Each structure stands twice: as C-alpha cells, then as structure tokens.
Amino acid sequence: MKRAKGLSLLLAGILLAGGCTSNDTASKPAEKEKDPNKKYTVTAIDFRFGDPPPKDGAGLKMINEKFNVDYQVQFVPQADYQEKLSAVVASGDVPDMVGFEPVDTRYAKWAGQGAFLPLDDYIGKYETLKNVPDHIWESMKVNGKIYGIPTYYPEADLTPIIRKDWLDKLGLEMPKNYEELKEVALAFTKKDPDGNGKNDTYGFAMGEKINPDFDMGAYWNAESWLHKDENGNYIPGMISDARKETIQFFADLYKEKAITQDYAVLTWPDTNKEFFSGKAGIFVGAPRGMSEAYYAGLLELQPNAEFAPLYPFADPDGNTGYTATSGYGGITAISADLAKDPGKIEKILEMMEFGRTFYPREDRTPDNKEFDWWWGNEGKGYTMQDGTAVLDPNFATEGKTPSTYYVDNAMWPPNEDVNEFYKDYKNEKVSSLAKELEEMHKSTKHYMNPVNGLVSETAQQKKEEFDQFLFDEQAKMIAGQRPVSDWDKMVEEYLNMGGQKMIEEYNSQIKDEEHWK
Numbered sequence: 001m002k003r004a005k006g007l008s009l010l011l012a013g014i015l016l017a018g019g020c021t022s023n024d025t026a027s028k029p030a031e032k033e034k035d036p037n038k039k040y041t042v043t044a045i046d047f048r049f050g051d052p053p054p055k056d057g058a059g060l061k062m063i064n065e066k067f068n069v070d071y072q073v074q075f076v077p078q079a080d081y082q083e084k085l086s087a088v089v090a091s092g093d094v095p096d097m098v099g100f101e102p103v104d105t106r107y108a109k110w111a112g113q114g115a116f117l118p119l120d121d122y123i124g125k126y127e128t129l130k131n132v133p134d135h136i137w138e139s140m141k142v143n144g145k146i147y148g149i150p151t152y153y154p155e156a157d158l159t160p161i162i163r164k165d166w167l168d169k170l171g172l173e174m175p176k177n178y179e180e181l182k183e184v185a186l187a188f189t190k191k192d193p194d195g196n197g198k199n200d201t202y203g204f205a206m207g208e209k210i211n212p213d214f215d216m217g218a219y220w221n222a223e224s225w226l227h228k229d230e231n232g233n234y235i236p237g238m239i240s241d242a243r244k245e246t247i248q249f250f251a252d253l254y255k256e257k258a259i260t261q262d263y264a265v266l267t268w269p270d271t272n273k274e275f276f277s278g279k280a281g282i283f284v285g286a287p288r289g290m291s292e293a294y295y296a297g298l299l300e301l302q303p304n305a306e307f308a309p310l311y312p313f314a315d316p317d318g319n320t321g322y323t324a325t326s327g328y329g330g331i332t333a334i335s336a337d338l339a340k341d342p343g344k345i346e347k348i349l350e351m352m353e354f355g356r357t358f359y360p361r362e363d364r365t366p367d368n369k370e371f372d373w374w375w376g377n378e379g380k381g382y383t384m385q386d387g388t389a390v391l392d393p394n395f396a397t398e399g400k401t402p403s404t405y406y407v408d409n410a411m412w413p414p415n416e417d418v419n420e421f422y423k424d425y426k427n428e429k430v431s432s433l434a435k436e437l438e439e440m441h442k443s444t445k446h447y448m449n450p451v452n453g454l455v456s457e458t459a460q461q462k463k464e465e466f467d468q469f470l471f472d473e474q475a476k477m478i479a480g481q482r483p484v485s486d487w488d489k490m491v492e493e494y495l496n497m498g499g500q501k502m503i504e505e506y507n508s509q510i511k512d513e514e515h516w517k
Helices: 005-018 022-026 058-067 078-091 106-112 120-125 134-140 166-170 178-190 242-253 268-276 290-303 336-340 344-358 369-374 428-443 458-480 484-507
Strands: 042-049 069-077 097-100 147-152 159-163 203-204 280-285 305-311 320-321 326-333 381-386 387-393 445-447
Touching: 042 078, 042 344, 058 069, 058 344, 078 106, 078 458, 097 178, 097 320, 106 326, 120 344, 134 147, 134 326, 159 166, 159 203, 159 428, 166 178, 166 305, 178 203, 178 242, 178 280, 268 280, 268 290, 268 428, 280 428, 290 428, 305 428, 305 484, 326 344, 336 344, 344 369
Parallel strands: 042 069, 042 097, 203 280, 320 445
Antiparallel strands: 097 326, 147 326, 159 280, 159 305, 381 387
C-alpha cells in the first residue's frame, strides 16, 4: 500500500503510531516475538561512481539464498544521487537502507526529523560496530543519538610525498620546515634534478582550487578548524594566518616557476599527469588507493625514480601531525518504519555485519568459507595469484560477488595497524612508499577536525560558494593578480557574505576539548 506523500506526513505517522516518539519506539531492540524462518523483503538505495551491477547477478542471488531475503537494491549514478534521494525521501517511500556520502548533510537533517531508526542500543551487539572508535560515533550523533552506521575509511589520507632520487641527486636533505621546502622546490626547478640537461622540471604539481594544498600539518590545513579568532571562536583554516603564510609561500614559488604555472585551470587528472610524467618533484600519496599504473608509467620514463613521504613539520604550538579524515567513507541509515518489525532490523544488521567483517590477509583464501562466499567463490568472483586473492576484472560490472551489491562492503578493522595496505601493491617501489606512509602516520599524531558531524544551516546552503570565493581570491594572490597584503580585506569580504554566520553556527556546537589524537 502506498504510504503517505511527503516527509512531513511520513514523520507524523511515525510520531502518532503507538502514541509515542520515533526515538521511544526504536531506541531499544524491540521485544516482539520474531519468526527466524520468515523471509523478508529488504530494500536499499545507494550511489555508484561507475556502472551499477546487473539486477540479476550471481552475487545478488547468493545474498538472497544465504540470508533468506528478497534483497532489492537500487544503485543511482553518483552525479544524480542527491536529486534522486531527495525525491525518494520526499515521496514517503523511504527504503529500508539508505546510503549517504560522508559529507551529505541531509543525513543529519532527516535523522533529526525522525526519518531513521536510532541504533544506539544495537551497537554493543555486533563486533564490527564495537570496532568503531568512540570519536566517530560522537561525530555522527544527531540530538544525542546514533542514526547511521559508518563505512570504514582510513584516518590517514593524502599527504605530501617527494622524489627522493631528486633530493639525492642534488645532495639535499629531507626538508623539515617551509623554508627548507622552498629551497628544495627551487632546486628541483633550477638544478636539473633528472639530469637530462633540460630546464623541464619544477617543484610542486598543483591543480585547480589550489589542490593539493600541501599543508605540512594540521596547522596549515585549509579544512581544519584548528585556529581561533580574536574572540576565541574556531575558524576554518582557509582564513587563518597559517593559510596566509602558505599562500605567500606559493606566491614566492610561482614567480620562480616552481609550481605548475597553469594550475588554476588544471583538473585532478591533469595534475596527476604533471607528477607522473616526471616533471614535478612534490605531490601527494596515501597508504591506500594509489594507482600502480600511474607509478608504472613514471618508472618506465625514469626507472631510477624513488619516492618518500614528507613528515609533518612542527607547528608554532609544538604539534606535529596531519589532519585525520572523518574516519568514515559513507553512512548507512535504516528507515524508522522498521521500528515495528524487530526481526527485519536484526536481519539487516546481520547482513551488514557480514559485509563489514575484517579478514586478516592470511585468511583471505578459499579455505575461509565466509571470505570465499563474500568474493563470489574462487574461480568465479576471484582467483588466487601468488597466494593472494585477486578479484575478477568484471566482478562488479557483471555482479559476480555478493560484496558488489552491499551498501556497506568495506571491512572494518579492529585497529588501523592491522590494515597493512602496502601489501596490496605489486610494484616494489609503490609498496615501499605505502609502507613508509603507514609507518609515518603510526608515528605521528592526528588532528580530529572538531566540525566533523556538525550541522550548519549556512554551510549547507553556501559553503560551496564560500570556498569558491576563497579559492578564487587566493589563486589570484599566488599568481600575483591580487596582493597577499589584501588578506584581511579578503577575510572581511568572506565574513560579510555569510562566513561569520557559519562560524557562529559551528562554534555553538564545537566541544572545546583536546582534538589531537
């Protein structure tokens, strides 16, 4: 039967049912009698960056058989997801499971309106949920309750790397502060580090929106809310004095042609091309997700290329460490409608627990029946190559594995140390870089951005506009089209266009505590 149209009507129905609030009905596992043999229809909606799997793939059939469900999942191209999801929720037909991107503020908005099931009392029942650090749960709470399950994402993300062979060629030490980094970038530009006799190299590979921003620690990070204004309010790094220093740093280097000269119009793929064609000596890397194909291309051109991470610099406050990510790559919420069907809630959480289970590398073999099923069975979804399980190239597009059809299909490790992402790489130099990056992040602190999980109405409406304004003005300063001495004027313009209101909204929610972990 078609449910009431519009989220408000949906919410009204939830509130009236049983004469209590959605929180009251669902904050605890329901006590109603459950039928363990009942076959449930489970609906879900999520986004995909690539082509979605077929609606009748082998992986989907395996899910239905294993969990005794009729699993109906709708995947929407990422570019269309925002509009599609809004329309679905507005219709009142909220699927049982709803996937969100981590930056999608509608999760908090709709959770606050009662669209999703509070999950607090389920957390302690599932191992993968117990593995989620407390600070991540805290960052996801809405009105004090947990309405979404985070998808695993490493806390260590992209940080600067450098061509170590170029340092060695020029007899330079690894830079430990911005002055030394400037000297290295100038040397990479003027002293022929690749030894080909041509003036064809430079320091930083940079693209549009001053990306990467090459912060050498959270103190200089554009997105971190680490600095405070004269009234003691936290402010975004984009308008901090540290950012001003960084923009001046790049302006100085731009004059010397030590950063990509047409950076303001280069896309991210273009920027990658600058570094991996062997032109630039400083870029970014991460323990997980680096492209071996890109590195292979560079190593074919310059076989002696060596890479190393740049360790964070000590900031004026004595801290040394990069900004952590939010720690999750997505959110799965469960419809509040399920409060009336406890058996279905447990079935969904059982399915999610399976997809989130972490397998140590030595257990990712056909002998592990659960892993073998998850990857679609050896010889069908994957093969073993040199002792390592390797997915079939078409496993996703042909729907060969159950994992393909999950909203949350990322293993959540019991701790960051067990990941050993460097073992995912076949190329020795790429693996070595990933291992050094992992070791660096283990040995340094990380700053937990205090605005993670907070909601600002102004940010929801205008943050993209604010950021574009600052990127445009700061790009002009780097290129010499606006003097860096205009910094205070630029900040004032930003505050007047709504930035001040956003700062006030966030500061009313930020807990003034130790954010370094």
